[in-house]
Amino acid sequence: MPMRASLTSPAPLTSVVLRRLNALKALSPAQLNRLEVLGERTDVAAPGAMLQSEGGPMRPSFILAGWACRQRLLTDGRRQIFSLLIPGDAVGFCVAPSPLSSASAVALTRVVIASAEPLTGGATASASHPSSAQDPSSFAEHMRRSACLEEGLLLDHIVRLGRQTAYERTAHLLLELHWRLALIGQADNRSFVMPLTQEVLADFLGLSIVHINRTLQQLRRERLIEMSSSHVVLIDAAQLAAIADYQPPLLSRTT
Amino acid sequence: MPMRASLTSPAPLTSVVLRRLNALKALSPAQLNRLEVLGERTDVAAPGAMLQSEGGPMRPSFILAGWACRQRLLTDGRRQIFSLLIPGDAVGFCVAPSPLSSASAVALTRVVIASAEPLTGGATASASHPSSAQDPSSFAEHMRRSACLEEGLLLDHIVRLGRQTAYERTAHLLLELHWRLALIGQADNRSFVMPLTQEVLADFLGLSIVHINRTLQQLRRERLIEMSSSHVVLIDAAQLAAIADYQPPLLSRTT
């Protein structure tokens, strides 16, 4: 259960959202102003907290800090993670005003989250409702592009799970995370912070914990990466990209 | 390369689209009228023909007959199929007016396809463009729901690939296809036609051809299904659902 946020100044936290949206399509000054409201209604969720439950209503919001994931559980307890959510990512949006979520979202670390309802015009998720399409420079267009980017990431994930080995999958994931974190200014040239346990990596990549562990060791042994606790260094990104057949998402450049 | 259609009356072919859209949300008589234009611009594609290429422009259309798939190839030739497209399914739609496709679409059988451009107002895919949102009973809402249903199917697929065995995956897929075909009136209580080679099934389920073959044999040996050429009979759907942990998509019932 998310709780009312502490009183630390939330303003700088919203910058990750701005960076991400701006990368999808340039933000006008007017839009920058409207997005300031994000800092006003923030919640904090503890690790393990449910941000959105499967089959429940969808509450559009942005992650300002911390990592989360979208997942589903099989009845026998097996877990599959669909996507890893990092700061700046959207949760609970849906292109249709469908009230139901097809996956649950869970905090993996302490997470600061901001409601986006003031931006969506209230009622339902997508702003393409007739009533809320007043503003041509609306941020609905940004959210549609965001949805496209996310679909691309889902397709990448399907390729990983269906046709790549544990070794390739792991390299591919590290490159994807580096790209996404760089987009929001949370990665430097070669390294980034990844606050995930090996259990989470296993449930994301469709592997066992033991096998993830051995795969990471192999990548380290071959001097392709360095990893200590939650700090990841991509020593040879080009080699990793060749192994994983990785290509970064293409952001459509139509302004 | 799709070619101009033959002159067989296309009218009955569009009924699959109507049935599918109507299941997502009731169609008004006015909308039924507008959808009649689908029969006017149809193309035929031969098996193996590219309906849409990765990175290419998106041309919104509907499949009126035949099966296709969305897929991506790794540079070493491995193939992963993201989704199987059956009659009534949409291709080339995107919630954003993004000109680029993140996967290619390929015909698996002879396919009859109808352009949906007369319905989307022309220019770009989604009808939620300011200029084309004239009609409140527009079919944009249907397409948004369709996108949500498709995302649910993608998530199901991720679970299959990441956390289910070959046996479970296969059972799950057969149940999904039965549900989708029933939606468009192309399945009876227990059986349906599935014009797919085992190679396609393998590339969809992330398995080798040999292993798909043995898995299907096991399902037959245990009298859970019957299969001869392209005809599938689900002998014990309840048992299959238990094996696969299957639950049909929930269509939001908000009118």
Next chain:
DNA sequence: CGGGGGTTTGACGAACGTCAATCGGGGTGG
């Protein structure tokens, strides 16, 4: 000092892929 979550290691087995050969049916040319 003890405990708990996360990581690491080894031994073993099951699931799945690969290679290669065979089979079977429908189409095609002689």
Next chain:
DNA sequence: CCACCCCGATTGACGTTCGTCAAACCCCCG
């Protein structure tokens, strides 16, 4: 009408990848 051929389905033998079980280890914290 028959021989041939090609594609897809099937089978067997074998190897690899990955999962499971169980134990140790490590580090932080109480």
